[in-house]
Amino acid sequence: MKKVTDFHVVEVQHLSHDTFIIVLQGTEPVIAVLPGQFAEVEVPGSPEVFLRRPLSVHGCDPVAGTISFYVKVVGKGTARMSELLPGEKVSVIYPLGNHFTILEEGRVLLVGGGTGVAPMLMLANKLKKAGAEPVMIIGGRSAADIHISDAYHAVAEMHVTTEDGSLGVKGRVTDHPLLKEEFNFNRIYTCGPDPMMKALSAIAREKGVVCEASLENTMACGFGACLCCVVKTTDGHKCVCTEGPVFDTTYLENW
Numbered sequence: 001m002k003k004v005t006d007f008h009v010v011e012v013q014h015l016s017h018d019t020f021i022i023v024l025q026g027t028e029p030v031i032a033v034l035p036g037q038f039a040e041v042e043v044p045g046s047p048e049v050f051l052r053r054p055l056s057v058h059g060c061d062p063v064a065g066t067i068s069f070y071v072k073v074v075g076k077g078t079a080r081m082s083e084l085l086p087g088e089k090v091s092v093i094y095p096l097g098n099h100f101t102i103l104e105e106g107r108v109l110l111v112g113g114g115t116g117v118a119p120m121l122m123l124a125n126k127l128k129k130a131g132a133e134p135v136m137i138i139g140g141r142s143a144a145d146i147h148i149s150d151a152y153h154a155v156a157e158m159h160v161t162t163e164d165g166s167l168g169v170k171g172r173v174t175d176h177p178l179l180k181e182e183f184n185f186n187r188i189y190t191c192g193p194d195p196m197m198k199a200l201s202a203i204a205r206e207k208g209v210v211c212e213a214s215l216e217n218t219m220a221c222g223f224g225a226c227l228c229c230v231v232k233t234t235d236g237h238k239c240v241c242t243e244g245p246v247f248d249t250t251y252l253e254n255w
């Protein structure tokens, strides 16, 4: 059940000039979040940014009472978030949306591109605990876009692609041998730019496995009222904010 809660900023960890992880401490017990669920986060102290910003939950520790987000600065809201100081109050509505399916066995592929990396660590943790074998590919333009800590290596077999070849395999995630001749997975989970996810969906279809994609359609209300986030499915239009963000791509039209 979703709720609106005040959190206090614990820290903003800057990973690069435009990417950061913000850790928040709850002022009341923190609800467990499932991988793929998101939050609508207030941007405090920025009167021109009046709408909350949707962010995938990167980490959630109900015992410590913390929640974290992996964010890229793209505009005024995310820029202001990157400047928040320890102790500042942030209102968060969470947990929102559905979540990735947690398989209990088999080798599964997680692919994150850009800020689509955000839910992947939590997903890999859950899959590993459930009994599956997570393998992850993180893609970026260059090495500067790749931010993987030891925590990733602890839960998944890690692979990297960069378009300029400065780290890992040169090219896009779909150029990785794991997605070509070495393909050996039960399922693909992905989050990132639509063209990347569509290409992965096509590979999954060809290999006969399910692809679950977390969509990041632009959102306003975040609770199914404004219809600005709709996606066309084989079962009509669906709101990404309430019926997603995670979809089995078989049911997405033109995917």
Ligand SMILES: Cc1cc2nc3c(=O)[nH]c(=O)nc-3n(C[C@H](O)[C@H](O)[C@H](O)COP(=O)(O)OP(=O)(O)OC[C@H]3O[C@@H](n4cnc5c(N)ncnc54)[C@H](O)[C@@H]3O)c2cc1C
Binding pocket: 038, 049, 053, 054, 055, 056, 057, 069, 070, 071, 072, 073, 074, 075, 076, 077, 078, 079, 115, 118, 119, 215, 216, 217, 218, 219, 245
């Ligand atoms: C379910 C969901 C989960 C998300 N999770 C994350 C996350 O974990 N980390 C993260 O950094 N971002 C995530 N996003 C995207 C994030 O919400 C936007 O980047 C943010 O709202 C931009 O706010 P802003 O005020 O900084 O930029 P704005 O001034 O609102 O926009 C600046 C630019 O970014 C573009 N933009 C805005 N929203 C999106 C979007 N959803 N997708 C692509 N481009 C957009 C605008 O078109 C504009 O060009 C998520 C979005 C959704 C819907």
Ligand code: FES
Binding pocket: 218, 219, 220, 221, 222, 223, 224, 225, 226, 227, 228, 229, 230, 239, 240, 241, 242
């Ligand atoms: S954001 Fe308003 S309906 Fe989804």
